[in-house]
Amino acid sequence: MSKLGFTRAEFPEGFAFGTATSAYQIEGVKFGGCGESHWDTFAATPGNVERAEDGWIACDHYNRWEEDLDLIRDAGFDAYRFSTSWARVMPDGESVNGEALDFYDRLVDGMLARGIRPFATLYHWDLPSALADKGGWTNRDVAAWFADYSRTVMARIGDRVEATATINEPWCVAWLSHFMGIHAPGLRDIRAAARAMHHVLLAHGTATQALRAEGIDNIGIVTNLEGSDPVDDRPETLAAHARNHAIYNEWFLSAVFKGEYPEAALEGLEPHLPTGWQEDFATIQAPVDWLGINYYSRHRIVNAGGPWPQIGYADAVEETTAFGWEVTPHHLTNFLLWASREYSGDLPIHITENGMAGHDYLLDGEVPDPQRIKYLRDHFAAAKAAMDQGAPLAGYFVWSLLDNYEWAHGYDKRFGLVHVDFDTLERTPKASWHAMKEALKSG
Ligand code: FCB
Secondary structure, three states: OOOOOOOHHHOOOOOEEEEEOOHHHHOOOOOOOOOOEHHHHHHOOOOOOHHHOOOOOOOOHHHHHHHHHHHHHHHOOOEEEEEOOHHHHOOOOOOOOHHHHHHHHHHHHHHHHOOOEEEEEEEOOOOEHHHHOOOHHHOOOHHHHHHHHHHHHHHHHOOOOOEEEEEEOHHHHHHHHHOOOOOOOOOOOHHHHHHHHHHHHHHHHHHHHHHHHOOOOOEEEEEEEEEEEEOOOOHHHHHHHHHHHHHHHHHHHHHHHHOOOOHHHHHHHHHHOOOOHHHHHHHHOOOOOEEEEEEEEEEEEEEOOOOOOOEEEEOOOOOEOOOOOEOOOHHHHHHHHHHHHHHHOOOOEEEEEOOOOEOOOOEOOEOOOHHHHHHHHHHHHHHHHHHHOOOOEEEEEEEOOEOOOOHHHOOOOEOOOEEEOOOOOOEEEOHHHHHHHHHHHOO
16 A cells, blocks of 8 residues: 555546646746736735745746656656646736747646646636736626636647636635735725625636637636534524635535525625626536535634624644644545535536645755645545545645745745755655655556
8 A cells, every 4th residue: 555545546547646736836927028916016015925925936937847847747647737827928917928828838738748637727816917906806807808818828728738727716816815805915895805706706607608619628617615613503603604614615616506606695795796796697607517626624613703704713623734724634525525416416526736734844855744645645535435425536636746835825834745945946856745656656
């Protein structure tokens, strides 16, 4: 048995074992005519990001992409989930930067040359500042802007990517960024949040239709589902828990697959939704071919009191990662079964992200990360348990290939299978990378 507790033979033929990254977190916006995004200005504003770090150089992947693809191939991964940067492709939000398209073209060819199946994500949070100036996700026009950008990218690489995701983590794009103020643009406003919650879905649907019209298929959306458990069974706690689940997990799946929003979220958001929102479900429900689920952890929910939605988080009680996130693999099993039963039916599901942050360090040329190996072992087992109960799981992408720019936490939270020294940019595979290699080589 491999250190990760699984062998390939236990998974169906064609199952995509992969790893994932995103453009802003690794590429380096200094290079290749990339335009400014709302993450650059958010990071430049004191108090938003630890040590005010930004993606200026990041992992220098823009220049080191060949070495990075070699690391994916050498571990034995079948697939790579990467994202294209909107601000790189359209630096002023409108005109197209040819250098950017050339870069993604080379990257996709580089994957194919190494036998790696390309899984593209069109939006992993790098909104051009020029579009942020026009209101970004709070402006309904973002749906048309996004469709236009999506068409531009896929006209160049769509003939060679295996699967395409429109939006990464709509909850983060909308709620975390416009209600909680933790990610760019850092708003804390329920009206802006409600609009972003709706427009991000409208953008997904509009782009999906636009891409299909161009002959692109195998399109999906990547939702982040977070486990939650009420800390007690008082009615007010249970109500806060239900609202959290509705806003976090049900809102997006329910819109895409059922054409409705959950009541427990609408009770607070409906007054702030744009007029005529119900009519947009015809677009939002544009059929998808697969569902992406990012899963990491859970929160213990308390009733925080105060204004709606009164959602508060209690301290962790289980083992935690360097992020403080609780390790709760059973929620992954439950989500895979729940999402297919309630929403996506027989459509293939990919775990598009799963992994953990560690305090990883280099010691005599090696990086021991036993907690990550155990985390991955337990989550692969949880995924397998869901498959045994009928969940149509078709792929599993470990987050992340490299230590990278972890948004508001800067470079401190290391999620990589490969360690990056941010002074020299040298890459060193961690013990978990070697463990993946061992498991993927097994029959
Ligand atoms: C997800 C993001 C990804 C990374 C991981 C840790 O929410 O999609 O970019 O930050 O969390």
